[in-house]
Amino acid sequence: MRDANEQPLRIGIVGLGYIGTTVGGQFHRHSDATVRALCDLDSDRLLETGAEFDVPADRRYTEYATMLEDATLDAVLVGTPHTLHYEQVVAALERECHVYCDKPLATDLEHARDLTERAERSQQTLMVGYQRHLQTAFRTARERFAETEPEWITASITQGWIDDSMDTWRLDPELSGGGFLYDTGSHVLDGVLWTTGLEPESVTASMDFHDDDERVDSRTHLDVRFENGASGTFSLHGDAPAVREHIHCWDDDGAVYIEGTQWGPRDVVQIDSDAGEYEPYIDFRTEQSRADAFLESVRSGAEPPATARDALRVTALTEAAYEASRTGDRVEIDPDG
Known part of the structure; x- marks a missing residue:
């Protein structure tokens, strides 16, 4: 090099x-x-x-x-x-x-x-x-949406995050900044935003909290509207027995499914308008560390x-989600202020 x-x-x-x-x-x-x-x-x-x-x-x-x-x-x-x-x-x-x-x-x-x-x-x-920007499954899905934008997205992840985080800084909001949404959930939000290229416009949120002060979320559900009119739902469950992730992105021609378990590589499946499935070959050996x-x-x-701008979009959506959960309102998302 x-x-x-x-x-x-x-x-x-x-x-x-x-x-x-x-x-x-x-x-x-x-x-x-x-x-x-x-x-x-x-x-x-x-x-x-x-x-x-x-x-x-x-x-x-x-x-x-x-x-x-x-x-x-x-x-x-x-x-x-x-x-x-x-x-x-x-x-x-x-x-x-x-x-x-x-x-x-x-x-x-x-x-x-x-x-x-x-x-x-x-x-x-x-x-x-x-x-995820380095993982072949997400890069393959990103190529799929280089010319078109998805219209409907569902994303979910489960993890035994609460148990895993006991007696660590992750359950201290002064150090973590929040809960499961700011931890593993941050990867899911970023994966969707980066893969699809969509810009989030507003969000509603409901959360369950681990702590009495309601600062460390254990479960989160988000309803996101995007600038192009697309909608997305995110379900993040940090008090589950195992890690499973599912991201489904649909447009008029079909869908891309990204799925996986634990922290290994994710699989990607392309679905056409007739419900036919195609699983592209992924050579994980080519992925950069x-x-x-x-x-x-x-x-x-x-x-x-x-990049920092990728991260800014995630923080803007995350902070709006916490506000939406506190207020019960749909909150506008404005990364650039």
Whole structure:
């Protein structure tokens, strides 16, 4: 990937949970990158991940600002709780570092707008962790709607998210920004918006909550109207026994179904107007990893697969959904303000 005279990209990781160690591991194993510094509040995680990624003790930090100041970095992987993303991404960009940020980019609409503006005027790459943009099933479906727009969409996902998240920051709204909708649900919203290219116009919502303050949703149902007149329903169930996902997008010529279980690759089926089914061949071996895609964008200067503007659309819809649930009203969606 890189010119013989180029050095591997020097990566700093803040947050050593699932994303920090999974995507961080991709960078550690990549010939075009080196994990140079780590940051986390948990000393045990720092010790364990430092040993795994060959990061010496003097480049393991508990303060993010200190890591940015002391370590010589080209890029930062932000894998921290959701509400921390905004300030950490801003700090990295102001240091002229490229950024890979886990989803959601921000849990505040003004923050999402600001990061989008910063990214679009910056020379640095800002890629968001919506990995469905790299998955062949979703890319195949996106090609199907390159010339036409779907008119009716149903999307659902189930997961034992509440049980999985017990005793973690994900059930603390000060860190998570919300509940299942801002976590796994964010991938579903993004998958639909990116695959179809549709712009959401308004939303109504009903939610069940895990907490007494009604900030951490466990189940959500959304009715979304799109600018082209299409309608979509989203059913997100975070208190179910297993992971299953179904996205069905219909137009006058038929439909595309994207379906799967657990966290493996998704299947895609194309349906024609006579109800005939065609399942295109998908070679999962050709899919890029998140590290591959990020490094390619940095080296080439090309737009990353999942941009800040993609993430802004998701945050705008998500924030409108929470407002709609609180008020009982249909709420307009305005990403650009």
